[in-house]
Amino acid sequence: MARIKYYYDTETCKYERIKVSKWDVFINLLGIFSLTLILAVGLLFVYTSYFELPQVSLLKKENRELEAYYEVLKQDVQRMEKVMYALEERDDNIYRVIFEADPIPTSMREGGVGGVDTYKDIIEKEPEREELIINTFKKIDNLKKKMYIQTKSYDDIVQMAANKEDMLASIPSIQPISNKELKRMASGYGLRFHPILKIKRMHAGCDFSAPQGTPIYATGDGKIARAAHYGSSGNMVVIDHGYGYKTKYMHMSSFEVRPGQQVKRGDVIGYVGNTGLSAAPHCHYEVWKDGKHVNPVYYFINDVTEEEFDKLLELASRENQSLGGPLK
Ligand SMILES: [Zn+2]
Known part of the structure; x- marks a missing residue:
C-alpha cells in the first residue's frame, strides 16, 4: 500500500504532492539490498573471526588429542630405548664377561629394521604425516628387534650358567687323597x-x-x-x-x-x-x-x-x- 507524501512549496505556499518515480523506488530498493548485504558479510566476518564452525572445532580438538597422544608415545619410546640400552650394557659388560662370552655385535643389535615399504599402507592414508609415522614406527620396530635379540641373549646366558655349574663340578679341583695335615x-x-x-x-x-x-x-x-x-x-x-x-x-x-x-x-x-x-x-x-x-x-x-x-x-x-x- 503506497502512502501518499506531500511537501511544502515555499514559492506557491501550498502543500504539493510528491511524485515518486519507478526509478526512485528501484534506487531505494538497491540501497537497502546493498546495505543488508554489507551488513551480512560484516557479520559473517565477525562470526568466523571470533567463533568456529562446530566441525572445525571438533577436528581441531581431535588433532590436539592426537598430538598429545603422539607426544606420550614418543616419550614412552624414548624411555624404552633408555631401558633397552641399559639392558644391553649390562648384558655385554657383566653377564657375558662372567661367562667369558663375546658381546653381541652392535651390527646385529642395530641391523635389519624394516624398510620404508613396511609403512607404505599407513603413509598412503596419511601422506602429510609421513615423517612422523615412519620415525615412530621405525623406533618401535627397532625396539622390538632389540628386545628379541636381548631375550635370545638371556637364553644363552641361562644356558651358559647351567653349563658353568656343570663345568665347575667337572674341572678337577681337590686332592685325590685326604691330606688334611698336608703331609702326603x-x-x-x-x-x-x-x-x-x-x-x-x-x-x-x-x-x-x-x-x-x-x-x-x-x-x-x-x-x-x-x-x-x-x-x-x-x-x-x-x-x-x-x-x-x-x-x-x-x-x-x-x-x-x-x-x-x-x-x-x-x-x-x-x-x-x-x-x-x-x-x-x-x-x-x-x-x-x-x-x-x-x-x-x-x-x-x-x-x-x-x-x-x-x-x-x-x-x-x-x-x-x-x-x-x-x-x-
Ligand atoms: Zn709320581
Whole structure:
C-alpha cells in the first residue's frame, strides 16, 4: 500500500504532492539490498573471526588429542630405548664377561629394521604425516628387534650358567687323597729324580704318599675312561671330565670303578697301592688339559685354604725325588 507524501512549496505556499518515480523506488530498493548485504558479510566476518564452525572445532580438538597422544608415545619410546640400552650394557659388560662370552655385535643389535615399504599402507592414508609415522614406527620396530635379540641373549646366558655349574663340578679341583695335615705331598710336578730308573726326568704329576689301601677320590665329576693295569703306570684309572680335562691315578692296589661309569667329585675310585714302577705305596696323580699334562697343584683349590695352598705349592716345588711314575 503506497502512502501518499506531500511537501511544502515555499514559492506557491501550498502543500504539493510528491511524485515518486519507478526509478526512485528501484534506487531505494538497491540501497537497502546493498546495505543488508554489507551488513551480512560484516557479520559473517565477525562470526568466523571470533567463533568456529562446530566441525572445525571438533577436528581441531581431535588433532590436539592426537598430538598429545603422539607426544606420550614418543616419550614412552624414548624411555624404552633408555631401558633397552641399559639392558644391553649390562648384558655385554657383566653377564657375558662372567661367562667369558663375546658381546653381541652392535651390527646385529642395530641391523635389519624394516624398510620404508613396511609403512607404505599407513603413509598412503596419511601422506602429510609421513615423517612422523615412519620415525615412530621405525623406533618401535627397532625396539622390538632389540628386545628379541636381548631375550635370545638371556637364553644363552641361562644356558651358559647351567653349563658353568656343570663345568665347575667337572674341572678337577681337590686332592685325590685326604691330606688334611698336608703331609702326603711327597713329590711335585717337574724334573725329579726317579727312584727306580735312577735318572732325573720329567715327573708329569704329583705323588701322594699314603698307606696301602687309602681311598683315592675322583677330583671332579666325569666318566671313567680307563680302569685297568697299564705296565709302568700299574693299576690306573683315567677320568674324562669333559671341557678338555682328564685326570689319571696310578699305582693303585685295586679299583672301585669300571670304564664307562659316571663319577662325582669325591667318589672313591680305588685304593693306594704299589703297582707298576713305584718305589713305595703312593698315588701318582696327573691332570691333563687339552691333551697336555699340567701341574696338578693348581687344581687343588677347592679343599685347601689360601695358606694351605701356599704350603702345598712349596711342598710340590721341592726338587726331591719322586716315588715313581710311568715310563712315558
Ligand atoms: Zn709320581
